[in-house]
Amino acid sequence: MSSITTRDASRGFSFAEYMTCLTGIVWREGLRFLHQRERFVSALVRPLVWLFIFAAGFRQVLGISIIPPYETYILYEVYIAPGLMAMIQLFNGMQSSLSMVYDREMGNMRTLLVSPLPRGFLLFCKLLAGTAVSLLQVYAFLLIAWFWDITPPSSGYLTVLPALILSGLMLGSLGMLISSGIKQLENFAGVMNFVIFPMFFASSALYPLWRVQEGSPYLYYLCEANPFTHAVELIRFALYGQINWISLAVVASCTIVFMIGAIWAYDPSRGLARRGPAGGEG
């Protein structure tokens, strides 16, 4: 490590050095995830509670209209499965951003930030690591859902992967952007109330938007503008081997915007991470 830090940074870094950094961060995130078994269990229990309890009560709600990408009538649990997959990623994105707050409080982040590699790359590695963890959770959920008769075409398990990576990056970078503004761990409850719940409920995760439109046109527009809706739809279509181009465009551009925002916010000289006069221009 010291050999890297002492040498001339203007020469740039080799690909191998970048990879060392990437694997290091992903490995650490993976270890953290494995050591926090409660986190894995809770990440699975949350969507399963929705699936087994909430969906059971609402089974009869759907089945009256065929909406793409579905080609026939579906049960409610089949409908909400992609929404729950996105929910796993939403929580995971926020949780890994929570871990950034924790890291900052505990001083672990310093270890990361002394790395001479570009700050943006470090954050991107962190995002990738978080996304990889969310993929594990989502596939574990899909496995359990399969026994609950949620059986998308077998090719769908593969085609959904790029969609999951992209939505994982979007939600992760959003979490990172938010976490840059949070100074203390306790404030995370506010994130739950003001970000996770509104994003999840004002989306197509739990009910199709044509249903929302029947209830309130304004809420419909809000749902349409919600990037989480598009993450859900991107996953939903990909799970059935199709591409929802609008959602793809929205998710991709949101990912870029959030990521740039997060990199900017974590830049010690400019961003929201700046703390008081001492932490300033250093």
Next chain:
Amino acid sequence: MQAEVSDVTRRIPGRDGAPPPPLAGEVKTARGQISRMLGAASLLTLALAAAPAHAFIAYVSNEKSNTVTVIDTDSWTVTKTIKVGQRPRGIDFTRDGKFVMVAVGDDDTIQVIDAKTQSVVDSLPSGPDPELFAQDAAGKILYVANENDNTVTVIDLEKRSRLGDIQVGVEPEGMTISPDGKTLINTSETTNMAHFIDTSSRQIVANVLVDARPRFAEFKHDASEVWVSSEIGGTVSVIDPKKHEVIGKVTFEIPGLRKEAIQPVGIGMTKDDKTAFVALGPANRIAVVDVASRKVTKYLLVGQRVWHMAFTPDEKYLLTTNGVSNDVSVIDVAAQKVIKTIQVGELPWGITIAP
């Protein structure tokens, strides 16, 4: 195709305009042969790949729009809509596959559609308000349940003339013939009975009381049992056709659905007699029943108010008519999964698939 491929390869060496040297000529011929072989091989592969995708033609009677919808089972699209008489319901192919017969209740007749031209070419003399019908194994005699005058009309299909009537219970509907052709079973919706009729004497030999509003009857292919669905009773009665008694009942229960919503109507049984599919009307589901144990193994969600169904001849798919949602659902029989739902006319009732 082959010629095109070899043409292209022949043209390549001569691109510079100079005549190709003899060696190059040999190479060229060899290449030409290879590409020709490749072309033939790819054609063969194409042909082989296309072979299993056997397209069948399904005909769906639309009770309210007075039409018959034609569906291609390869592309799962509607290829034609045929105008027929008033209130088409029961529909079936003639055994030779040349004609489709459709009972047009409000016109008191059975219309005959030519499967080639896909247009109505003739009609058969039924009683008033024909609803469902059955034909014998040879396809010579047709038995028609006339809902409004409590009779079954016997029609000679070759002469297209009426041979006589059999008095049955009130509101006759379900019709099926034993595989040996000796017994005809008719169910009467209001009398709540399955009438066993001897086809040679055309006399009722037994009446079996079943649950309320029997709509449909289906023989097992080995003739050991007759299954009769009771719409109001919510059950399927299994009858021993020799002893003329109910030997068992299939019951249904769907979590979250009221018992009254479960109204069994159409029944389809696989040729191996292992699996039966029962349409549950406003429950919007098809029950998959294990024939041996008479227990439901799965419920498949289809469109609203599903009544009748038909297998493709290869038994790969089962098509169901969903009256209220105006569509036909396609079930993958082996996977026991609904794979598609196709919009048809208004109030689709019956369905038949070309043999």
